[in-house]
Amino acid sequence: MQPFNVSRRTFLEATALGGFAALTPRLLLANANTDSRLVVVILRGALDGLAAVPPYADGNYARARGELAITSPQLKLDGMFGLHPSLELLHARYAAKELIVLHAIASPYRERSHFDGQDLLENGTTHPHGRDGWLNRTLRTLPQRAARDQLAVALAQNVPLVLRGEAPVNSWAPSRLPATDTDTLQRIADLYSTDQYFASRLQAALATDSIAGGSMMGDGKRDPLGAFGTLMSSAGKLLAATDGPRIAVVEANGWDTHANQGAERGQLANRLRSLDLGLDSLRTSLGTAWKTTAVLVVTEFGRTVAVNGTRGTDHGTATCAFLVGGAVAGGRVIADWPSLAPASLYQSRDLRPTTDLRSVFKGVLASHLRVSESALEATVFPDSRGAQPLEGLVKA
Amino acid sequence: MSFDAVIATNRFGLGARPGEMAVAASAPREWLRKQVAGKRELPTELKSVPSSAAAFDVYRQALQERRTARRTRDDKSKDDPVKQVMDSLRQRILPLYLDHVATRYRVATHTQESFRERLVHFWTNHFAVSADKPQVLALAGTLENEAIRPHLAGSFTEMLLAVEAHPAMILYLDNQGSIGPHSMLAERRVRRTGRQLGLNENLAREILELHTLGVSGGYTQADVTAFAHALTGWSVGGGPQEDATFDNDTGQFVFRGVAHEPGAQTILGKRYAEAGVDQARTVLRDLARHPATATHIATKLARHFIADSPPQGAVDRLAKVFRDSNGDLPSVHAALIDLPDAWVQTPQKFKTPHEFVVSTFRMLDFIPVQPPQIIAPFQLLGQRPYTPGSPAGWSDIASQWDGPDALLNRIEWSSELAAHTGKRSEPLKLGDTALGVALTDRTRQAIARAESAAQGITLLMASPDFQRR
Numbered sequence: 001m002q003p004f005n006v007s008r009r010t011f012l013e014a015t016a017l018g019g020f021a022a023l024t025p026r027l028l029l030a031n032a033n034t035d036s037r038l039v040v041v042i043l044r045g046a047l048d049g050l051a052a053v054p055p056y057a058d059g060n061y062a063r064a065r066g067e068l069a070i071t072s073p074q075l076k077l078d079g080m081f082g083l084h085p086s087l088e089l090l091h092a093r094y095a096a097k098e099l100i101v102l103h104a105i106a107s108p109y110r111e112r113s114h115f116d117g118q119d120l121l122e123n124g125t126t127h128p129h130g131r132d133g134w135l136n137r138t139l140r141t142l143p144q145r146a147a148r149d150q151l152a153v154a155l156a157q158n159v160p161l162v163l164r165g166e167a168p169v170n171s172w173a174p175s176r177l178p179a180t181d182t183d184t185l186q187r188i189a190d191l192y193s194t195d196q197y198f199a200s201r202l203q204a205a206l207a208t209d210s211i212a213g214g215s216m217m218g219d220g221k222r223d224p225l226g227a228f229g230t231l232m233s234s235a236g237k238l239l240a241a242t243d244g245p246r247i248a249v250v251e252a253n254g255w256d257t258h259a260n261q262g263a264e265r266g267q268l269a270n271r272l273r274s275l276d277l278g279l280d281s282l283r284t285s286l287g288t289a290w291k292t293t294a295v296l297v298v299t300e301f302g303r304t305v306a307v308n309g310t311r312g313t314d315h316g317t318a319t320c321a322f323l324v325g326g327a328v329a330g331g332r333v334i335a336d337w338p339s340l341a342p343a344s345l346y347q348s349r350d351l352r353p354t355t356d357l358r359s360v361f362k363g364v365l366a367s368h369l370r371v372s373e374s375a376l377e378a379t380v381f382p383d384s385r386g387a388q389p390l391e392g393l394v395k396a
Numbered sequence: 397m398s399f400d401a402v403i404a405t406n407r408f409g410l411g412a413r414p415g416e417m418a419v420a421a422s423a424p425r426e427w428l429r430k431q432v433a434g435k436r437e438l439p440t441e442l443k444s445v446p447s448s449a450a451a452f453d454v455y456r457q458a459l460q461e462r463r464t465a466r467r468t469r470d471d472k473s474k475d476d477p478v479k480q481v482m483d484s485l486r487q488r489i490l491p492l493y494l495d496h497v498a499t500r501y502r503v504a505t506h507t508q509e510s511f512r513e514r515l516v517h518f519w520t521n522h523f524a525v526s527a528d529k530p531q532v533l534a535l536a537g538t539l540e541n542e543a544i545r546p547h548l549a550g551s552f553t554e555m556l557l558a559v560e561a562h563p564a565m566i567l568y569l570d571n572q573g574s575i576g577p578h579s580m581l582a583e584r585r586v587r588r589t590g591r592q593l594g595l596n597e598n599l600a601r602e603i604l605e606l607h608t609l610g611v612s613g614g615y616t617q618a619d620v621t622a623f624a625h626a627l628t629g630w631s632v633g634g635g636p637q638e639d640a641t642f643d644n645d646t647g648q649f650v651f652r653g654v655a656h657e658p659g660a661q662t663i664l665g666k667r668y669a670e671a672g673v674d675q676a677r678t679v680l681r682d683l684a685r686h687p688a689t690a691t692h693i694a695t696k697l698a699r700h701f702i703a704d705s706p707p708q709g710a711v712d713r714l715a716k717v718f719r720d721s722n723g724d725l726p727s728v729h730a731a732l733i734d735l736p737d738a739w740v741q742t743p744q745k746f747k748t749p750h751e752f753v754v755s756t757f758r759m760l761d762f763i764p765v766q767p768p769q770i771i772a773p774f775q776l777l778g779q780r781p782y783t784p785g786s787p788a789g790w791s792d793i794a795s796q797w798d799g800p801d802a803l804l805n806r807i808e809w810s811s812e813l814a815a816h817t818g819k820r821s822e823p824l825k826l827g828d829t830a831l832g833v834a835l836t837d838r839t840r841q842a843i844a845r846a847e848s849a850a851q852g853i854t855l856l857m858a859s860p861d862f863q864r865r
Contacts, residue, residue: 171799178808187855195860308597
């Protein structure tokens with residue numbers, strides 16, 4: 001077997017030269033007319049915004065949060081908010097005016113199911129169970145180009161809802177298996193050639209694998225978010241390539257902190273550290289492309305203001321979000337703060353949402369990817385007139 | 397040989413083993429019906445795996461060592477005794493998990509009743525726990541053997557009651573720490589320490605949303621909170637709670653009356669009088685009989701056996717049988733066999749990673765000896781056993797796992813496995829074993845032209861014929 005066990009990259013070169021039409025990789029966005037990169041990081045499980053971005057100066061915070069309150073954060077943002085001590089590298093981005101912190105923010109979803117909450121966050125409408133995602137619909141509004149199908153990639157074996165839909169997209173995750181030999185792959189490609197479902201997936205997977213670096217595998221073992229750091233640095237490599245994709249989606253699980261959440265240290269602190277490191281790996285692997293990048297970090301909803309019976313928090317409503325990147329007009333907090341006074345809470349238990357996440361999405365798509373207002377309203381976020389795009393999120 | 401035998405063994409069953417297609421072919425529906433009726437003894441292999449109580453005891457002992465280590469921690473010492481104990485905790489728990497998983501897949505590979513076994517897997521996934529924390533890692537595999545298998549010939553109500561009282565579920569959804577705010581325990585604690593104990597609504601919410609009514613089943617936040625009140629006290633004996641009253645019931649369900657919220661609760665408009673442990677049991681019985689539960693279960697079954705978007709008629713039929721039989725599972729399972737939609741010749745379902753690996757093991761009549769090698773392909777393909785990551789379990793909708801990279805991983809695992817088993821097998825014969833008349837001429841030809849047996853098996857495993865059911 002050994003002589004045939006070539007890497008997928010070699011395989012691509014061989015097939016391109018050999019003229020195997022079925023498997024010739026399409027040029028990846030060879031004629032892209034934008035340099036702007038967008039990364040969407042989805043934190044699944046509902047990140048506790050009151051821990052990630054503690055409103056330390058809110059007079060009700062310490063009382064309402066009890067043992068989980070972070071009342072004097074080292075990493076201050078302004079006179080009201082700080083960053084969790086695990087988010088040191090992110091704080092450096094704030095100092096470099098590349099980070100916008102958003103707070104008291106939520107999607108239009110007002111129930112407390114993770115699955116419906118994520119569904120709605122990703123499909124971008126006001127009802128769960130949509131069939132496609134807002135980022136996929138965004139792809140359809142961008143100018144037609146030869147290789148539009150390679151414009152977006154999910155750093156996962158499978159494509160999350162936000163990227164699913166009519167526009168073809170790609171997915172890639174590190175593999176630990178040796179690559180299959182060229183001849184066998186060609187025969188499988190031939191076998192698939194009458195079955196579009198399989199043929200399109202195989203072709204897309206092979207094309208992406210050649211840039212991201214084949215079966216390279218980082219050390220994700222001590223990373224509480226799994227291989228998040230590895231995925232983020234792979235995302236950076238893919239987006240940095242001149243002929244690579246321009247949009248990437250990365251997911252991280254493990255934010256559902258019902259028990260023993262911890263404050264400055266503990267479970268949630270470890271996950272935030274992993275998030276912090278991952279975001280920085282993305283920055284370094286992007287190299288100079290960081291300058292044209294915006295990264296959105298979002299979660300399905302927040303958590304209860306009060307601590308529950310197991311030193312954790314239950315499903316809530318509003319939370320925080322981050323927008324970071326060289327292209328971001330950062331160094332500020334955007335929050336219409338509703339206060340944590342008992343009378344101000346949503347349903348007497350949650351941080352009240354005052355900003356619609358779709359306003360951020362729309363603001364980023366409009367100014368960063370130049371999606372037209374009519375496309376935003378009609379195609380990407382239907383029924384979102386109430387959520388006006390936030391302006392000035394991205395450097396002019 | 398007909399397509400019905402292919403459908404019986406591959407769509408209803410877990411994939412045909414050598415010779416199985418011929419057995420099923422004489423009367424495919426009858427072959428399936430025999431599998432759903434009546435009780436079965438626990439398969440022999442499963443009798444020797446650690447019970448939840450035994451697994452919990454391993455976990456508890458390690459926890460006690462950690463507490464001791466904490467007390468004796470010497471801050472100046474370089475070696476952190478707590479860390480050492482945590483490492484050994486994992487080392488002691490991991491073999492339990494490996495044992496549970498390996499046994500599960502040995503049974504799945506060898507069983508002669510693979511429709512029944514698929515149903516076991518279906519229900520375990522419906523009532524999913526995820527081994528993301530040490531205590532659940534130890535116990536994840538026990539829920540299937542202790543709460544699912546014994547009730548497959550009974551009613552949904554009995555299965556539901558067994559699952560929600562199972563230590564793995566209680567620990568996974570944190571109910572052991574959910575304390576009634578006005579319970580004796582909470583009031584004593586406030587008096588002594590000033591610390592307020594309270595609810596954790598996780599279990600209550602997921603029972604309503606995932607196990608019974610479904611997310612659109614018409615319940616409110618107030619129902620979740622009231623149900624969480626009713627469930628306070630549902631706990632596991634010998635846990636790290638402060639009182640050691642239940643040490644004799646280590647790792648078993650206990651009702652801690654001192655933690656239970658006193659008083660009546662109103663859920664979905666109905667008042668449930670205070671009745672200790674029976675208060676939540678009565679709620680569960682009512683939830684099991686709620687029409688929304690019938691529709692929710694019927695939709696999931698139809699999606700699993702027919703298509704990702706199943707025809708409404710099939711869902712309605714299953715829901716009706718569920719309601720009319722009061723959730724009698726053999727009746728509901730038999731109703732699946734009677735659905736014409738389930739016998740459509742063209743395969744509608746793309747196999748999940750789990751189904752792909754199991755059907756491969758069955759086709760090859762081969763499963764690795766070492767547990768880590770059994771688990772490896774599931775993990776590589778994205779479905780490490782008992783780690784769906786959420787109580788919703790693994791999805792039955794292909795768009796959740798059919799990304800391009802996932803397909804390439806399947807191909808790579810196929811070629812890796814074929815390289816190891818290829819010399820022993822004849823690929824075309826394997827194709828006939830697994831797919832019978834459903835092996836298309838196109839795939840047959842590709843296999844026949846392969847340069848080696850290993851390549852032939854890779855092509856067979858990668859083929860759309862084998863990837864779908």
